[in-house]
Amino acid sequence: MLNSARLLVLLEISRTGTIVAAAQALHLSPSAISHQLARLEQELGVALVERQPQSLRLTAAGVRLAEHAQAVADLMAVAQDELRAHSEGEAGVLRLGFFASSGLELLPRALSGFAAVRPQVELELILGQPHELVPDLEAGRLDVAVVFEHPLDPWCRQAAVDVEMFFDEPQLVVLPLRHRLGRHETVRLAALEGESWIGTHGGHTGEPVLERACAAEGFRPRVRCRSDHYQVTINLARAGMGIALVPALGLGDTAGVHVCRLDHPRLHRRIGVATRSTNRNPLLRIFLAELRSAAEEIRSLLEVQWS
Numbered sequence: 001m002l003n004s005a006r007l008l009v010l011l012e013i014s015r016t017g018t019i020v021a022a023a024q025a026l027h028l029s030p031s032a033i034s035h036q037l038a039r040l041e042q043e044l045g046v047a048l049v050e051r052q053p054q055s056l057r058l059t060a061a062g063v064r065l066a067e068h069a070q071a072v073a074d075l076m077a078v079a080q081d082e083l084r085a086h087s088e089g090e091a092g093v094l095r096l097g098f099f100a101s102s103g104l105e106l107l108p109r110a111l112s113g114f115a116a117v118r119p120q121v122e123l124e125l126i127l128g129q130p131h132e133l134v135p136d137l138e139a140g141r142l143d144v145a146v147v148f149e150h151p152l153d154p155w156c157r158q159a160a161v162d163v164e165m166f167f168d169e170p171q172l173v174v175l176p177l178r179h180r181l182g183r184h185e186t187v188r189l190a191a192l193e194g195e196s197w198i199g200t201h202g203g204h205t206g207e208p209v210l211e212r213a214c215a216a217e218g219f220r221p222r223v224r225c226r227s228d229h230y231q232v233t234i235n236l237a238r239a240g241m242g243i244a245l246v247p248a249l250g251l252g253d254t255a256g257v258h259v260c261r262l263d264h265p266r267l268h269r270r271i272g273v274a275t276r277s278t279n280r281n282p283l284l285r286i287f288l289a290e291l292r293s294a295a296e297e298i299r300s301l302l303e304v305q306w307s
Helices: 004-016 019-026 030-044 060-087 106-116 130-138 209-216 230-238 282-306
Strands: 049-051 056-058 092-098 121-127 144-149 161-176 186-188 196-199 222-226 243-247 257-263 268-276
Touching: 004 019, 004 030, 004 056, 004 060, 019 030, 056 060, 092 130, 092 282, 106 121, 106 282, 130 144, 130 161, 130 268, 144 161, 144 282, 161 230, 161 282, 196 209, 196 230, 230 243, 230 257, 268 282
Parallel strands: 092 121, 092 144, 186 257, 196 222, 196 243
Antiparallel strands: 049 056, 144 268, 161 243, 161 257, 161 268
C-alpha cells in the first residue's frame, strides 16, 4: 500500500523542482526527503525522477503519480475540514427522539436557535413515546431523547442512560363549554365520577394514568373513546362527547372548550431529557444548552398560566 507521506514528498518535489526546496516546504531535512523518495521508487519498482545537477525532473511515471498525490492531498484537506467542522459543532448528525406534544412548543423553541446557525448539521427527528425511544438511545441509534415521566406510571431507568428533568407539567381537565363544572378554575378528580371520558391508550404498562388515578379515588372512569392525539381529544370534548385529561404541552387550540386545573398531587408529567454519558457527539452539548433554555422559557410560561 502506498504511503501517503511519501506521496506528499513526491508532490512537493513536483511543485518545487529540488530536494532542498521540498525539504524546506515540508519542514524536513534534505536527506529525509531523499530517503522517502528512494523508498517510494523502491516500493513501486519504477523511476520517478531524473536527477540533474541542480534539479530534479519527474519521469512520466512520476508525473502520473504526482497527479494521484494531488488528488490524495485534496481529499485529505476535505476530510480535515469536515472533521474540524464536526469537532467544533458546525457539521455532523444529531439523532433526536421526542414525544408528540413536546413537538408543539418545547422542541421547536430549542431547534430554531440550534439549526439557524448550523445549516450543515443533519437533524434526524424520531417521534415516539419514552418507553420506545429509550431503548434506541441505549443502543446508540439516538443521541438524545426528550422524555416525560408520570409519577403514577414511572418507567424503569437503565444505568446506561442519564435523565435530567426540567419542569413539572400540569395535567388539565378539558370540558365542553356548557359543562356543569365549566366555571371552575380547579376541580377534584372525585367530582368527575360518572362522567364520560375521552381517554388515552396508556404507556409502556398498558394501563392509562387516568385509570390509575381514578382507581385511587375509588371509581373506574367510563371511557367513551381513546386517542393519543390531543387535538382529536379536545375536538371531541368540544363536540360534547366527554371530558378529557390533557397535559399542558398538548393543549393546542382550546377555542370552544373550558380548561381547568386538576387538584391532584400526582397527576402531572415530569418533562426532561435522556442521554448517554458515553456519547461524545459535539453537537449534543450544544443542543442540550438550547433545550435547557427553551425548557426554562416553557416552565416560566406554565407557572404564569397555571399556577
